[in-house]
Amino acid sequence: MRAMTLGIYIQVPFCQTRCTYCNFHTGVVSRDRHLPYAEAICREIEDYESLQDRVESAAPVLQMGHSAAPISLTVDTVYFGGGTPSLLDATLLGKILDTLGHNFSSESMEVTLEADPETITPEKARAWRDAGFNRISLGAQSFNDTELQAAGRMHRRSDIFSGNRILRDTGFRNIGLDLIAGLPYQTRETWEESVRHILQIRPEHLSIYMLEIDEGSRLGAESLAGGKRYSATEIPADDSIADFYDSACARLSAAGYEHYEISNWAVPGMRSRHNSKYWQRKPYLGFGAGAHSFDGEKRWSNVHDSARYASCIEHGTSPREQIETLTPAQALEEELFLGLRQLDGVDLERIEREYHVSLRDRIAPLAEQGFLQLNGARLRLAPNRLSISNDVFVELLG
Numbered sequence: 001m002r003a004m005t006l007g008i009y010i011q012v013p014f015c016q017t018r019c020t021y022c023n024f025h026t027g028v029v030s031r032d033r034h035l036p037y038a039e040a041i042c043r044e045i046e047d048y049e050s051l052q053d054r055v056e057s058a059a060p061v062l063q064m065g066h067s068a069a070p071i072s073l074t075v076d077t078v079y080f081g082g083g084t085p086s087l088l089d090a091t092l093l094g095k096i097l098d099t100l101g102h103n104f105s106s107e108s109m110e111v112t113l114e115a116d117p118e119t120i121t122p123e124k125a126r127a128w129r130d131a132g133f134n135r136i137s138l139g140a141q142s143f144n145d146t147e148l149q150a151a152g153r154m155h156r157r158s159d160i161f162s163g164n165r166i167l168r169d170t171g172f173r174n175i176g177l178d179l180i181a182g183l184p185y186q187t188r189e190t191w192e193e194s195v196r197h198i199l200q201i202r203p204e205h206l207s208i209y210m211l212e213i214d215e216g217s218r219l220g221a222e223s224l225a226g227g228k229r230y231s232a233t234e235i236p237a238d239d240s241i242a243d244f245y246d247s248a249c250a251r252l253s254a255a256g257y258e259h260y261e262i263s264n265w266a267v268p269g270m271r272s273r274h275n276s277k278y279w280q281r282k283p284y285l286g287f288g289a290g291a292h293s294f295d296g297e298k299r300w301s302n303v304h305d306s307a308r309y310a311s312c313i314e315h316g317t318s319p320r321e322q323i324e325t326l327t328p329a330q331a332l333e334e335e336l337f338l339g340l341r342q343l344d345g346v347d348l349e350r351i352e353r354e355y356h357v358s359l360r361d362r363i364a365p366l367a368e369q370g371f372l373q374l375n376g377a378r379l380r381l382a383p384n385r386l387s388i389s390n391d392v393f394v395e396l397l398g
C-alpha cells in the first residue's frame with residue numbers, strides 16, 4: 001500500500017459585508033444559517049466515502065478511514081478559508097475539526113483559520129487554540145484606514161495590531177498576514193507604510209496579492225465600465241502596482257523573509273504547508289459550498305450556493321459538480337503553471353520524462369529574453385520578472 005499525505009480545505013462562504021474588490025462566491029447571511037451549514041459540512045465529511053462511490057463508476061482513487069484502501073492517506077494540513085470562517089462560533093469550528101479527527105488519520109497537522117482582524121477577541125483566540133488551530137491567517141489587506149474604508153473592509157489599522165497582539169498573547173506562533181497591492185487611494189507612500197508595519201509585526205508568513213480587475217467584483221466591473229463608484233478612479237496604475245510589488249520583494253528579502261511563491265513569503269521554515277500542496281499538485285479534499293478537490297488525477301468542486309449545498313447534504317444527494325479527469329496535456333499545463341509559481345521552480349527532467357515531451361524549444365526563447373532561468377534540470381521564473389509572471393505563462397503555455 002502506498003502512503004500519501006492529504007490536505008483538507010473547509011470552505012465557509014459567509015462574510016459580515018461584501019468588500020468592493022471581492023470576486024469570491026460569498027454572502028452575508030443571518031447567524032441562524034451557521035449551525036445548519038456546519039452540520040452539513042460534518043455530514044459531508046462523515047459521508048465522504050459513499051459520496052465518492054456515487055461520483056465514481058470505478059473504484060475511487062482516494063479512500064479514507066478504515067476501509068481497505070489502495071492508498072493509505074494521512075491528513076497533515078487543514079485549512080479553513082472563505083469567506084470569513086472566524087465568523088463561525090468556535091464551538092462549530094471545533095465540531096468540524098472533531099468530525100475530521102473521527103474520520104481521517106492525521107499526523108503533525110498544520111491547522112489554519114482565516115480570520116478578519118476585527119473579529120478577534122481573547123476569548124475567541126483561546127477557543128480557537130483549544131479547538132486545535134495552530135496557524136491564523138489574518139486578512140489585513142492594508143494598514144491605511146482610507147484604503148480599508150474605500151475597499152469596504154470592516155477593520156481599521158488599529159484592529160490589525162490588536163488582533164495580532166491577542167493572538168500572540170494566546171500563544172499562536174504561526175501567524176500569516178495578507179496585503180493587497182493596488183487598492184484605491186494606495187500611493188507609494190501608503191504602500192511603503194503598510195510594508196513597514198508588516199516588518200514591525202513580523203508575521204511568520206505574508207501574502208501579497210495584486211488587485212484583480214474583472215467583472216466578478218463590484219470594483220472591477222465599475223472600473224472596466226469606466227465608472228466612479230467604489231472609488232474606481234482611484235485605483236493606482238498597473239506600473240505603480242508592479243513597483244509596489246517589486247519594492248516589497250526587496251524590503252522583505254532584506255528583512256530575512258524567503259520569497260517562495262509569487263505571492264508568498266515566509267520566515268525560514270514557516271512556509272504554508274497547505275497552500276504548497278496546491279502548487280505541487282498534491283491531493284487535497286474540499287468540504288463545504290464551492291470547495292474544490294484534487295485527487296492527483298481528477299478535479300471536482302461542490303455547488304457554490306450554500307443553501308443548495310446544505311439541501312444536497314440533507315437529502316443525501318451529492319453536492320459535487322464539475323468533475324473533470326485531467327488529460328495529460330492539462331496535467332502538463334498545470335505542472336508548469338502551478339509549479340513555476342514557486343521560486344524553487346520545477347524539475348524539468350522529471351516533467352519531460354513523466355509527460356513524454358521535450359519542452360526545450362519552447363523554453364529557449366524565453367530564457368534568452370531573460371524571462372526564464374534553466375540551471376541544470378531546474379526551471380524557474382527569473383526573479384526580476386515575477387510581477388509579469390502571467391505574461392510569461394501565456395508565452396510558455398501558448
Ligand code: SF4
Nearest residue numbers: 015018019022082083
Ligand atoms: S472578507 Fe474576503 S471573502 Fe469576504 S467579502 Fe471581503 S474579500 Fe470577499
